[in-house]
Amino acid sequence: MSGYEHDGRQSEGHQLHQQELLRSGLRALADRQEQVSVPIGAVLAEGRRQRRIRVFGLAAAVAACTLAAGLLTHPLSTPSARTAPAVAATASTRPSAAATTPRAAATTPAAAALAKRQLDPAGPPAPPAAVRQGQAYAFDWNLQCGTPFLVFAGRTWDLVAPLHLPAGLHGRHGVRSGPPELPGYVTVTGPGSARFDAPGYLAQPVLLRAAPAARSCV
Template sequence: MNGDEEQEQAALRAGMRELADGEQAGPAPVEAVIREGRTRRRRTAAAVGGVLLCAVAAALVPLGPTAGGDRPAAPAAPAVGASAPATPPAPPPPRRTVTPGEPSPADPGADAVTGRAYPVDWPVHCGLGRLAFAGRTWLAGTVVGIPAGLPGPRGPGSGPPLLPGYATLTGPDRLRFEAPGYLDGPVELTPVADAPGCA
């Protein structure tokens, strides 16, 4: 052996001694392996629990603006060629009564404004067929029965009965009469040129 090989072998033996002195060869310590395994299981369980919690929260809470949330939902784009949506009907006005001895509400005449509800006492001695309002005579589009228990101008049983309600011009030749508490729904009327009296 030459000198270089001897030095190499000596360095190799010294390194092997250091390895043998520093670490013991053999199985890994059992306690350390068990502890590491438990730590990994806890981390995995926590991560899975977090993912499940996020999935449940996402299913229960809708993302973005909604109609029932704090922010209004964005309106849907109208279809091509579709007309603008109609405004929802206004809630019916409150029930009116006739005050005995008091005159009926004044007719607005030609000053009646479209869309405004005016208090009106509809005399029904000839039935619910014709109504004088806004300087015109109006004819009911359908036959409407007279409700029972209507008041008269001076109280119950006096004079011709009156149906207290509201008249609303809905167009140039359209009138709607509503009597909450007396009629089930509105009565639609159209103007008539001649208004013969009832027999």
């Protein structure tokens, strides 16, 4: 055998050996890939599961934040907050005692502004059947006896202080027609007190007190 043939066979054998090594390496690589394919798949599946868990957790957190923001913006009503407007509305619409109770000033002539009176030629005002305390009654004070007292409602009343009569007083039918009379009002203010008002004639009311006994000019 020549040297060239020996070298050619040796080179061919070397190539076959290299090819066999290459095929063995490929088979080993394939076996290795098959062995590691299962763990890689499991890892990928676990990753997907963890990703889903994170997504669900994020969604729950967003929902919780939205709910909390809604509670802060629109707080829940308490029973007192719900009932307070009703109570306030009832208090505002309920008429007050002052509005429902008539005041004495509206019905009592003594508390109202008294008008100036004139003597009536037909005669003095009729005496009241019953005297109410605080009620002003028209009264013509006959000054025949001067001003020490007046008689009203069956009682004699003394003056608390002296009275200075105004000028120009005359009788019921004019000057020199009789004793002078002073038209005005008598108001009983207490069990033993009264006053006489003569608007247009006297600037101040005349204070009276009940006399212990009846009097006369004679």
